[in-house]
Amino acid sequence: MRTLWWEDGALWMIDQRKLPTEYEIVTLVDCHDVAQAIKEMVVRGAPAIGVAAAFGLALAAQESDSVSRQTLMPDLEVAARELLAARPTAVNLRWAVDRMMRVAREDTDADVDALKHRLLAEAQALADEDVDINRRIGHNGAALIHDGSRVLTHCNTGALATVDYGTALGVIRAAVEQGKQVSVLADETRPLFQGARLTAWELMRDGIPVTLIADSAAGHFLRRREVDIVLVGADCIAANGDVVNKIGTYNLAVLAKENEVPFYSVAPVSTIDLSVPTGDDISIEERAAEEVTHIAGVQIAPDGVNVANPAFDVTPHRYVTAIVTENGIACPPFEFSLRRVVTQQERVGQ
C-alpha cells in the first residue's frame, strides 16, 4: 500500500479523513488541489505531506503555460508559497519544497519542457527515497525493541504518514519482521483521531496486536508498568533536540520520564532543522475550533465556546531518550549527534 502515487499525469492519494470506515482514493490534477489536500488533512504526516508538496510543484510546472524557464519560475514560486502556507509547522514540507525549487533554479540549461520533466522525476525520486528511508529507520530502531515489548504510540506514524512503511510504526514493523512479538497501545489522538482511525487500522491490517486508548489514559498505563517504550514521530526537530510533534507528545514524554520508560522520536533527517536553535523557535499551527467542538458534524460543546487548538507541542530535549533516523540513532547531547546524522550517512553509535 502506498499512501500517494503518481499515475496518468495526476497525484493519487488515500483520503485519510474517511478511514477507517471508508477507503477512498482522490485524484489531484493541480497544485492548488494539493495545497488544499494538505491543509484539510486528506494527506497528513510530515513525510507524506513533503512528498505530496513535491508532486504539487510538479503539477504546478505542468499547469504553467510558460514557454521559458524565466516565466515558469514565478509560477513555481507562487505554488511553493501556497504549499508552504498549508501547514506552517511541518519542516519536511519546507524541505521538500526547497529541494524541488533548488532543482528548478539550478537546472539553468534546461528548456521548459525538460525542466517540467525533471521536476516530476525529482518528486518521484523523493517518493521512492521516502520508502527506502523508512526501511532504514525501521532497521535502526528495531534494535530498541525487545521480544515482548509493549509500545505506546501517539498519532499516526505509519505507512499513511509517509509514502509507505512508516517512521515509528516502521520501527515496530521492522521488529515484527525480525520475529519479535510486539504489542501496541495506541493513543486515539484528539482532536482528529489519527490514532483511532489510522494507527489502529494499519496495525490491525498487519496483524500486530493493538489496543486503543483515550489520550488521557496513557499515564495510567505508564504508571502501572504496562508500557516498555514510547515511540512517536516528529514534525520538526530543532538543533538542540527539542521535538515538535502532534499535540500531546509532550505529555507522554513527561509521563514516560516520570515512570522511567524510554521515549524515542523517530523521523527522517529531513525533519531535523539545524537552523532552528530550540523547539520554542518554531511556530505552532493553531487549527480550527470545529475540530474540537464537532465530530463528524456532531456538536459536543456549547455554541460559541472559546477553543484553543494547537496542532503541535514542543517536547524539550531533556525528555527525549534518543532520536531514531535513517542515518543512525542520535543520543544526547543532541547538538553533536544531530549534526552527525544530518551530515553523514554512517550510523551514529549509541
Add this chain to the structure above:
Amino acid sequence: MRTLWWEDGALWMIDQRKLPTEYEIVTLVDCHDVAQAIKEMVVRGAPAIGVAAAFGLALAAQESDSVSRQTLMPDLEVAARELLAARPTAVNLRWAVDRMMRVAREDTDADVDALKHRLLAEAQALADEDVDINRRIGHNGAALIHDGSRVLTHCNTGALATVDYGTALGVIRAAVEQGKQVSVLADETRPLFQGARLTAWELMRDGIPVTLIADSAAGHFLRRREVDIVLVGADCIAANGDVVNKIGTYNLAVLAKENEVPFYSVAPVSTIDLSVPTGDDISIEERAAEEVTHIAGVQIAPDGVNVANPAFDVTPHRYVTAIVTENGIACPPFEFSLRRVVTQQERVGQ
C-alpha cells in the same frame, strides 16, 4: 439550578448525556431506574450519584409492598446492591447508601410507613447538605485562588456533578463571588466529554471565561506558564492522600508538578475513605469500548478494535499539593490531615 430533586413522589434529574445541545429532565419512579441512570451516566459526578442513590433507596422503600420493617429490609438490601454495582469506584455512592441503610437498620421502633417517610427525609437532608457542603468547600478553596488566576480543570466538578454549586467549580464560583477575576482552561475529558459538554456549559452560563482544549493540550499550556493552578475533583481519596479521579487526572498532576504548578483535589469528606490505605487498593471501573470507538453513534475506529477504557486513574499523593474539603484544606502529610478533616468540623490549618 439543581441537578436532581424530589417532586411529586419521584426523582427528577437533568439528563446530562444530552447537554449542551439539549436540556432534558427525566423522571425516575423506581429504584431500578435510578441504578440505570447512574450506570448510564444520566447523572454523574461522585456527590450527585451519592444523592441519587439515596433517593433510589427512598424509592425502593416506597415501592416495597412489605408491611413490616423485617420484610422491608431485604428489599432495601437488594436495592442497595444494585445501586452499588452501578458505578464500582465512586466512594460517595457507597457512603450515601451506607448512611441510608444505617437509618433503616437503626430506626428499630419505626413502623414501616414511618420508616419509608424517614428514608425519604434522610435523602432530602442529604441533598440539602450537599449544597451546603459545596458552599463551604468553595469558601475554603477560594483562598487558593488569586485575582487573575488561570485555572486548569478536568471533567465536570460543577453544579452538575453535585446537587448544586460544585466542588472544584464551586471553588471557582466562590472566588468569582469574592470579586476575583478567574479564567478557566477546561479539558474536554474523553471519552465522554464532560469538560466540553458540561463544564464549558456551566461556566458560560455563569459568565466565567472558559477555553476548551483537548485533554492532550493541557501539558502545552502548563509548559508555557499559562496555568496558575490545577483544580480537579475526586471519586475516592485513600487514607494516604492518593486521589482516584476521572481518567487523565494523573497526567495533569504529573505535568503540574513538572511545571511547578500547584495541584489540588477538591471534594467533600464523604469522598475520603480512611479504610482504604492507598489508591491502588481501589478497583478501577472499566467502561464499554463503544465510549471510545463511537461518538453519538459515529464510528471513529476500526470494527473490532481492542479498547482499554478505564474510567479513573490513581494520582499518588506525592503529586497532590493539598485536598480541599468542607472541613478545611488538608495538606501533606495526608495520613494526619485527612483524618483531621474527616473527624472534626473545624478548619484544618494549611
